[in-house]
Amino acid sequence: MPRFAPHPARRPVLIAGASSGIGAATAVALAELGHPVALGARRVEICETLAEKIRADGGEAFAARLDVADTASVDEFVTAAEAALGPIEIVVSGAGDLEFGQGWTMHPDVFESQLRVHLVGAQRLAHRVIPGMIDRQRGDFVVIGSDCADRPRPGAGAYNAAKVGVEAFATQLRMELEGTGVRSSIVRPGQTLTGMGMQSTPEVVGPLLESWVKFGFARHPYMLRPADLAAAVAAVVSTPRGAHLVLVEVQPEAPLREAQQDKQSGGS
Template structure:
């Protein structure tokens, strides 16, 4: 059976849209004509971005979301769909970063990271996928990380959570085969966002020295959040019947000035 093309109107929900990759993705997709539900815990930040998008001619609403709370997720999806219509696209990128050596950080901090990055993504997935399956179309994009391929010290909980995302996506891609619904994984490399920018100097120095020791810090270039937004936009714009399953985005090393 042939796939029915994407509808002209494709409402999007972006989790974690108050800053970083989520905010850049929401703004990028809104500029491309997608109606966007901006969701996160910091509603005032969401509203600022929603106002910016609407002032530029786009369509956006701000909806509170705490991915660690089951009811918050359900309420968020219901409010987003009431405002924009049935969700065609969901981008799951909510999260923060708590760093520290695995044997030094408190257990509850480790558990919290798993709940935000892995369990939170699953809560959102579970809330929207049945409706997408019923409509026989939809895109769910999980934001993973290249730490699953190149683990970084001081990030054991984050690495464990994102490795769980890799496993979850691999499984749901098989389960969704033949439903018309696509699940995709975007693995960003080092990206300049707000995550990890509030670390004290000693922790930062210890972490970076560790990364150098293990050959993790190849160069000092970082991606911008807009680079990841473009990858997400490309993934969901693929015509029906095709499936961009995994996209890895890495910062390019600087070209020596002598080569310019």
């Protein structure tokens, strides 16, 4: 007899930060697996367009405005999503943005706002959704971390601190939820091509990249695609009960070397 009942065939998913990048790609990937998806972000019109596409492709989707920096917004979104799709079985906490700047020169209000979205936003979702998961003795709470959490980069403003915090929070949840049937997991991206930070100017980004090379953070120019992280999230939540992928780090594979170079290096 199995130690755990299997996952239900139908597992409603809440995705915070679903309007672009990793969140949008994850919504599509999980919908393709047959999961109903609740898409939440401040740019609700983009979420609604994505939800329409998912439904046109045969999936089940709900979209509404979600601001994870606002407790009332989180409560309203979860209530509406569960009314539309049923109790939330999976949460993907990926809402956030990135503003470059030195840690000591960034205005404290901007620094705090980054922490409020990335870290406190994840706690708001956990506070609202995890009690129901505990009652059902199952569920997946997944945070999108960053390799900045253990390899901070210069010039990333509050992003390093926010990702260190959210990964520590997810690890804390894993210990606190042990024995409840609820799994807390981290999907940790390496350098990923998304819209975050794209509002910055070349005058800001140029010196930033130079400093990353100096400290060894840019070994090659290839970057991950959002779909690569969506695949990792799908693997985490699809793992059969009784096993738990607690941390999945995804890094971009380097460009292939020329075969002739390999032959020359091998024969020297």
